[in-house]
Amino acid sequence: MSWDIAMILTVDGLGAASIYLLAGLGLVLVFSVTRVIFVPFGDIAVFGALTLAYLETGRIPPTIALVATLAALTVLVEIVRLIRQGTHAAIPRTVLNWGLLPLLPCLPAMLLAGGDLPTYLTVLLALALVVPITPLMARLVFHPIADASVLVLLIAALVMHFLLSGLGLLFFGPEGFRTQPFLRGAIEVLPGITASYQILLMIGASLVLAALFFVAFERTMIGKALRATALNRVGAQLVGIRPAATATVTFCLASLLAGFVGILIAPATTMYYDSGLAIGLKAFVGAIIGGLSSYPLTALGSLAVGLLESFASFWNGAMKDVIVFSLLIPALLVRSHFSTHAEDDAEEEV
Amino acid sequence: MTALLEIKDLHVGYGQVEAVLGVSLELEKGQIVSVIGPNGAGKTTLLSACIGLLPSRGTILFDGEPIGGLGVEARVARGLCLVPESRELFGEMSVSDNLLLGAYSKRPTRSELLARRDHVYERFPRLAERRRQRADTLSGGERQMLALGRALMSKPRVLMLDEPSLGLAPLIVEEILRIVHDLRQDGVSVLLVEQNALAALNVSDYGYVLETGEVALHGPSAELISEERIFASYLGGV
Numbered sequence: 001m002s003w004d005i006a007m008i009l010t011v012d013g014l015g016a017a018s019i020y021l022l023a024g025l026g027l028v029l030v031f032s033v034t035r036v037i038f039v040p041f042g043d044i045a046v047f048g049a050l051t052l053a054y055l056e057t058g059r060i061p062p063t064i065a066l067v068a069t070l071a072a073l074t075v076l077v078e079i080v081r082l083i084r085q086g087t088h089a090a091i092p093r094t095v096l097n098w099g100l101l102p103l104l105p106c107l108p109a110m111l112l113a114g115g116d117l118p119t120y121l122t123v124l125l126a127l128a129l130v131v132p133i134t135p136l137m138a139r140l141v142f143h144p145i146a147d148a149s150v151l152v153l154l155i156a157a158l159v160m161h162f163l164l165s166g167l168g169l170l171f172f173g174p175e176g177f178r179t180q181p182f183l184r185g186a187i188e189v190l191p192g193i194t195a196s197y198q199i200l201l202m203i204g205a206s207l208v209l210a211a212l213f214f215v216a217f218e219r220t221m222i223g224k225a226l227r228a229t230a231l232n233r234v235g236a237q238l239v240g241i242r243p244a245a246t247a248t249v250t251f252c253l254a255s256l257l258a259g260f261v262g263i264l265i266a267p268a269t270t271m272y273y274d275s276g277l278a279i280g281l282k283a284f285v286g287a288i289i290g291g292l293s294s295y296p297l298t299a300l301g302s303l304a305v306g307l308l309e310s311f312a313s314f315w316n317g318a319m320k321d322v323i324v325f326s327l328l329i330p331a332l333l334v335r336s337h338f339s340t341h342a343e344d345d346a347e348e349e350v
Numbered sequence: 351m352t353a354l355l356e357i358k359d360l361h362v363g364y365g366q367v368e369a370v371l372g373v374s375l376e377l378e379k380g381q382i383v384s385v386i387g388p389n390g391a392g393k394t395t396l397l398s399a400c401i402g403l404l405p406s407r408g409t410i411l412f413d414g415e416p417i418g419g420l421g422v423e424a425r426v427a428r429g430l431c432l433v434p435e436s437r438e439l440f441g442e443m444s445v446s447d448n449l450l451l452g453a454y455s456k457r458p459t460r461s462e463l464l465a466r467r468d469h470v471y472e473r474f475p476r477l478a479e480r481r482r483q484r485a486d487t488l489s490g491g492e493r494q495m496l497a498l499g500r501a502l503m504s505k506p507r508v509l510m511l512d513e514p515s516l517g518l519a520p521l522i523v524e525e526i527l528r529i530v531h532d533l534r535q536d537g538v539s540v541l542l543v544e545q546n547a548l549a550a551l552n553v554s555d556y557g558y559v560l561e562t563g564e565v566a567l568h569g570p571s572a573e574l575i576s577e578e579r580i581f582a583s584y585l586g587g588v
Contacts, residue, residue: 221454228440228451234403235438239500240426240455 001314007193009310015199017306018206019265023283024290024298025213026257031292032230033250035150036142039157041258041283042276043164044134048262049271050168052126053177060113062171063129064106070136075099077140098139102132119182127259134255135248137164143244161277168273176270202264209260210299217295226250230293282309282324289331291339301331352414354379354539355400355430355508360408362392362399369395371563372408377508382530382540384550384571387560393543394435396560397510400541401425401432412508427455429507435516437497441486445477448485448496452503470499473529491522498529502538509533510541515549527553551575 023041030038047063054061078094105128112125141160145152183197217223229236229246237243261279265271282305289301305324312323353376362370370392377383385393399406402422410418417425440448449467458466471478474495480488485496494514501509511530515523523546530540531553544550551557551571559567559574567574 221450224443224447224451225454227443231440231442232438234434235440236451237403237422238401238426238432238434238438239451239453240423240504241451242421242423 004192005314007190009314010307011189011193011195011199013307013310014303015202015268015306016309017303018203019261019279020283020286020302020305021206021210021299022257022261022264023279024286024302025210025295026254026261027280027283027287028290028292028295028298029226029257030250030254031287033226034138034142034146034153034247036138036153036157037150037284037292038254039154039280040134040137040161040164040276041254041261042278042280043161043168044130044255044258044276045262045265045279046168046271046273046276047133047164048126048130048259049179049266049275050172050177050262050273051129052122052263052266053179053271054172055109055113055117055122055125056179058114058116060110061126061129063126063133064109064113066167066171067102067106067129067132067136070133070140071099071102074102074136074139098136102136105129105132119180123263126263127256130259130262131252131255134258135251138247138251143247146243146247161280165274165276168276172273174273176272176275177266178270179266181267198267202268205260205264209257213257214295222249278321285325285328285331288328288335291335353377353411354381354413355541356409356411357396357400358409358411360396360399360406360410362395362404362406364395364404369563370399370406373560373563373565375558375565375568377539377541379507379539380534380537381556382534382542382554384542384544384547384554384557385560386544386547386550386557387566389545390562391560392563393560394512395563397432397434397512397541397543400510401430403432423455426504429505430510431501431504431506431508432510433497433501433512433514435512437493439485439493439496439500442484444482445485445488445496446481448500449477449503452500453505455504466503466505470502473502474499491518491526494518494522494526498526502533506538508539508541510543512543513545514542515544515546523549548575 023045026041027038030036051061051063075095075098078098079091082088082090082094109125109129112121137160141156142153145156181198183201186194186196189195217227225241226246226249229241229243233243283302286302286305287298289304290298305327308327309320309324313320355377358374359372360370361368361372373396385396387393395404398404400410402420402425406418409416412428412430417428440451446467449470450463453463453466476492477495477499480492488496514526514530527549530542533540542550542554551574554571557568557571557574558565
């Protein structure tokens with residue numbers, strides 16, 4: 001392999017790594033706060049990408065119908081639960097929080113979609129439409145079993161993935177979409193080596209988002225509450241942090257990250273309704289390197305996955321995924337060598 | 351005078367096994383009430399049920415209102431606060447962050463939040479020295495102080511302390527109990543669970559003796575101390 005090719009592969013790898021970084025952060029966030037291994041992360045990202053493609057081509061995105069259906073279902077389930085509990089007074093608030101709030105982005109989307117929209121607006125609309133999906137689904141699926149074991153939650157997450165990719169097929173159809181790049185042209189980063197602005201945008205956006213993510217976690221009270229819940233669930237409850245509320249915030253953030261992933265990847269790769277699992281699984285490899293708990297290690301893991309994938313596709317394109325996933329074996333060996341098994345981990349195993 | 355916290359005929363169980371069998375007790379405003387008894391008497395179970403970590407049958411009234419159906423965070427928001435035996439600190443976070451989160455349920459303004467933290471630092475100068483340190487690097491006594499300080503951040507009306515002296519050096523126990531005693535001046539009522547019966551009775555106004563999930567005896571602390579039976583069974587003739 002010549003130096004030139006290595007550099008080109010590195011630039012490509014960094015582009016992919018930036019995607020896995022955001023997805024990996026989302027997976028670690030969701031797992032540490034709610035103990036859910038969020039398999040459907042990639043599916044949400046796909047919804048983001050396909051929604052953007054629909055908006056760009058002047059069509060009304062079916063995501064609106066999906067959000068509306070989910071909101072209606074959630075409100076129904078919540079009302080039944082409240083009536084059973086005998087707390088009727090909470091019904092109006094529930095309708096507002098779970099019914100009307102998620103529908104907020106649908107209205108401007110319905111009014112604006114179909115026209116020729118500027119890029120920033122399509123991106124904003126696509127993000128806003130994707131954000132309610134995860135918290136609504138999570139409320140329906142994970143909330144009733146929030147205290148179940150990690151394995152049960154994982155199975156529920158897997159089912160949710162199949163359901164979402166099925167819904168993807170139903171709503172968006174089988175054909176693939178690729179959106180317009182946000183930036184055209186390329187820049188010579190080193191003599192003879194060019195990187196497209198689009199890839200630089202991916203890398204830059206991902207780094208900025210990751211940095212914002214860290215600042216929010218370190219500095220804001222809600223970020224501290226999320227960290228506290230991840231560190232010590234009982235302690236968090238004792239200071240008055242509501243696990244259900246932190247879970248909802250977490251899923252909103254995960255949804256937002258997934259939306260960004262979808263929007264950043266859509267101009268680079270053709271996205272199909274079932275492209276999500278591969279993104280999610282590769283990000284999962286990065287997150288596993290971070291032990292599903294450490295954000296900096298997850299960032300390193302995502303970098304490793306992105307670069308390895310890029311180089312592997314050069315060495316042996318057909319074996320690319322095999323090579324990436326085999327990274328799990330040394331990662332798990334090293335982790336199991338250095339980790340001490342805490343007692344509460346043992347409790348959660350079935 | 352109505353009690354601030356009133357527990358009537360409370361039953362708490364783990365599955366089939368009942369650990370608390372029909373306990374009734376009262377805590378009045380500004381009072382320190384101790385619950386003493388041997389290991390396995392159901393003391394910790396009682397507190398866990400009061401804060402809502404364990405489901406229970408019976409009545410729990412807080413300021414005259416039933417709170418038995420509320421979640422933990424709703425009880426905390428009303429001013430009930432538990433410092434459990436295991437402290438339940440946020441180990442990887444700084445002392446300061448642990449304290450700030452203590453006031454989470456009350457959502458005070460930024461200036462009020464910092465004022466409360468400074469107040470806790472005044473009460474526990476040791477925590478002020480360690481403010482940037484991670485909670486899991488603190489000593490046992492400092493952890494207990496942090497747990498107490500975190501609880502005080504929410505300005506609780508009833509503070510429930512589970513074995514605050516457990517595993518601590520005698521000097522630190524003395525300090526902790528002195529602080530518990532001082533809390534009364536801030537208008538905090540304390541429900542103190544202790545195995546160290548003599549120390550608990552010395553700081554409290556009223557005492558309950560729990561035995562295999564039932565109240566075996568109760569009365570003003572001064573009387574309980576002089577009661578020969580307790581002396582023999584729990585104080586080990588100290």
